[in-house]
Amino acid sequence: MLGLGNSLTRKSLTRRVINTYTSDFSSGVDSWQAFSVQGTLSLAGNQDSVDSENDWLKGTFDTNQTAGPSGLSRPNTFTDVRLGDQFSVSVKIRIISGSDHWDGSDNVLTFFYPVGTDNVSPPNILYRAFDAVQDETTTADSDIISTSVFDVNNVSGDLGDMYIRWFSAGDKPKAGAVFYVKDIVVKQYRTS
Numbered sequence: 139m140l141g142l143g144n145s146l147t148r149k150s151l152t153r154r155v156i157n158t159y160t161s162d163f164s165s166g167v168d169s170w171q172a173f174s175v176q177g178t179l180s181l182a183g184n185q186d187s188v189d190s191e192n193d194w195l196k197g198t199f200d201t202n203q204t205a206g207p208s209g210l211s212r213p214n215t216f217t218d219v220r221l222g223d224q225f226s227v228s229v230k231i232r233i234i235s236g237s238d239h240w241d242g243s244d245n246v247l248t249f250f251y252p253v254g255t256d257n258v259s260p261p262n263i264l265y266r267a268f269d270a271v272q273d274e275t276t277t278a279d280s281d282i283i284s285t286s287v288f289d290v291n292n293v294s295g296d297l298g299d300m301y302i303r304w305f306s307a308g309d310k311p312k313a314g315a316v317f318y319v320k321d322i323v324v325k326q327y328r329t330s
Contacts (some may be wrong), residue, residue: 153224153282153329155204158214159300170195173211173301177313181210181228185318187276189232194318199239199311205251207305209239216253216298216326223287225252228279229268230300232318235272239315245269247306250278252324253287253323254296255303270317282327300324 162168163183172179177200186192197210233246241245250266262283268278287297302319304310310318 139316151329153192153327154224155325156328157216157233157326158300159212159217159322159324161195161320162193163320164193167195167266168212169215170210170212173209173303174206175199175201175208176203179208179210185217188318194232197317199315201203201309202312203304204325207222207303208311209249209301209322210300210304211296212281213296213299214298215300215324219253219287219297219326220328221287221289222329223253224282224285224326226282226325226330227252228277228285228321230275230277230321231270231302233270234277234316236316237315238313240272241308241310241312243270243272246304247309248278249301249305251301251303253301253326254282254299255301277321283317292302 166179166183168183170181180198182196185196186195188194227250229250231248233240235243248268248270253264264283264287266278266280267284270276
């Protein structure tokens with residue numbers, strides 16, 4: 139034995155919140171925009187009296203979404219993303235069924251990417267997936283997502299962008315599909 143066991147000290151690592159995004163749709167769209175949409179996704183902020191609550195963001199698709207993921211994004215939300223950072227997300231969403239605008243009346247699988255879509259590789263993609271119940275307000279709340287950022291040199295350049303997307307078969311929006319979102323809170327954690 140080298141006699142080093144008792145003389146080594148260990149440093150405690152602390153995870154702390156270093157950045158928080160909180161949506162504000164009270165007077166506009168808060169920099170959210172359509173992402174990879176066929177046709178047009180119209181966005182309107184300050185939508186009131188939705189499930190007895192105010193200040194929602196409303197999205198309306200005018201074309202059936204058939205190719206790849208589509209939805210909305212908020213570019214450059216987190217500008218200091220490092221290897222090992224983790225995120226938590228929470229959001230309220232209301233999917234309006236309309237006339238079969240979301241491929242039936244079942245729950246709609248919705249994906250929330252807090253910090254880009256290509257910053258990590260499958261099967262470890264950093265996202266939160268949840269089922270949005272049609273015609274009800276669904277609150278999705280993750281604790282800290284276990285996957286952490288492990289590639290800060292992604293080729294697509296979307297590191298720091300947030301996305302809400304739909305792409306699963308049977309859950310793609312059709313022409314006339316409407317959704318509402320509000321109370322988006324994304325926290326960025328770093329261990330040091």
